[in-house]
Amino acid sequence: MDTNLKNIANQFKIEGKVEEVVPLGEGFINDTFIIKTDGNPSKYILQRKNKKVFSPIPAMMDNIQKVCSHIKAKVEKAGGDPMREAMTVIPATDGKLYFLDKDEEYWAVCLFIEDTIAYEAAETPELAYAGGKGIGKFQSLVSDLKEPLTDILPGFHNIRIRYEQWDAVLKNDPVGRKEKVQEEISWIEARREEMMAFWKLVEEGTIPTRVSHNDTKINNILFDKKGDVLCVIDLDTVLNSTVLNDFGDAIRYYTNTGKEDDTNLDNVSMDMEIFTAFAKGYLEEAASFLTEKELEYLAFSAKYITYEQVLRFLMDYIDGDNYYKIKSEDHNLVRTRAQYKLLTSIEGQYDAMKKAIKEIIS
Numbered sequence: 045m046d047t048n049l050k051n052i053a054n055q056f057k058i059e060g061k062v063e064e065v066v067p068l069g070e071g072f073i074n075d076t077f078i079i080k081t082d083g084n085p086s087k088y089i090l091q092r093k094n095k096k097v098f099s100p101i102p103a104m105m106d107n108i109q110k111v112c113s114h115i116k117a118k119v120e121k122a123g124g125d126p127m128r129e130a131m132t133v134i135p136a137t138d139g140k141l142y143f144l145d146k147d148e149e150y151w152a153v154c155l156f157i158e159d160t161i162a163y164e165a166a167e168t169p170e171l172a173y174a175g176g177k178g179i180g181k182f183q184s185l186v187s188d189l190k191e192p193l194t195d196i197l198p199g200f201h202n203i204r205i206r207y208e209q210w211d212a213v214l215k216n217d218p219v220g221r222k223e224k225v226q227e228e229i230s231w232i233e234a235r236r237e238e239m240m241a242f243w244k245l246v247e248e249g250t251i252p253t254r255v256s257h258n259d260t261k262i263n264n265i266l267f268d269k270k271g272d273v274l275c276v277i278d279l280d281t282v283l284n285s286t287v288l289n290d291f292g293d294a295i296r297y298y299t300n301t302g303k304e305d306d307t308n309l310d311n312v313s314m315d316m317e318i319f320t321a322f323a324k325g326y327l328e329e330a331a332s333f334l335t336e337k338e339l340e341y342l343a344f345s346a347k348y349i350t351y352e353q354v355l356r357f358l359m360d361y362i363d364g365d366n367y368y369k370i371k372s373e374d375h376n377l378v379r380t381r382a383q384y385k386l387l388t389s390i391e392g393q394y395d396a397m398k399k400a401i402k403e404i405i406s
């Protein structure tokens with residue numbers, strides 16, 4: 045075992061002697077490991093947090109801690125199990141919520157929740173329905189969190205700021221890739237006004253700002269063995285924005301009949317049955333606190349976030365792959381094309397999506 049990883053694990057208040065530290069999952073941003081000890085509890089999640097993406101990390105850990113303690117208190121009050129229905133941050137031995145190593149890398153640990161399932165795809169409408177309920181419930185649990193959260197990801201789902209980044213990258217064209225992606229660039233430009241018009245509603249407060257998760261892909265949720273959502277994880281991106289981001293990002297991920305980086309575009313489309321099931325579960329929990337404007341733009345949020353994802357993958361490709369981890373030279377371009385195929389499928393079914401939502405809330 046990597047003795048460095050073992051040393052890092054030992055900087056945290058974990059129980060027992062560390063037996064092993066092994067890699068877990070395939071996150072695009074952080075590096076994740078599982079720590080196994082001979083103690084009780086015996087499993088922990090260790091992450092090297094990406095300081096290029098999240099800044100500053102200490103403020104991010106404070107955000108996560110605020111959200112976790114808020115949820116724990118509510119779960120406890122409702123008679124639930126706060127150690128299973130909320131994440132538990134394990135502090136470092138000096139009491140800080142992170143450890144800064146000699147290379148100035150930030151590490152954080154949380155408790156591993158046993159007997160849960162994390163899915164990579166929403167294989168059935170039942171799973172999508174449960175996922176929708178989980179996200180709606182998460183939003184409802186944090187809806188009365190009054191403590192301010194630090195914006196450690198300025199402009200994360202803010203298309204105005206994304207366009208500023210986009211325009212700058214296109215102007216610089218640092219690795220000379222712009223010429224070969226003219227068609228892909230036109231996909232972004234053709235929808236600029238439509239996306240800005242939506243974002244202006246958020247900026248002017250017509251669509252309210254609440255505590256939102258912002259990265260609601262299915263593997264950021266833990267299900268219990270009965271198939272219900274137990275706990276929402278990966279709280280790095282919790283911030284004050286529109287909760288429509290959470291719905292839109294979940295739809296982008298759950299309803300995709302192909303992979304996010306599918307090379308066969310025929311595989312990729314938006315599955316209407318999964319959409320309806322997720323929306324039904326979500327609205328059962330969230331319809332009571334959403335405003336009419338939020339409900340009106342729910343279907344649009346799927347277009348918005350999928351479009352933003354096309355932009356982000358393409359921008360990273362043109363920029364020379366500085367943000368997302370890649371597995372091949374053109375990985376970001378493959379992702380761009382696959383997400384664009386999904387976007388066009390969403391656009392093609394947009395009226396049906398709006399109709400389905402209307403029927404659910406009527």
Ligand code: GN1
Nearest residue numbers: 071072073074097259278281304353
């Ligand atoms: C990243 O880290 P991960 O894989 O949960 C990204 C999301 C993207 C997603 C694309 C902080 O999420 O915004 O939608 O990849 N997270 C960040 O799959 O940029």
Ligand code: MG
Nearest residue numbers: 071263264278
């Ligand atoms: Mg994640």
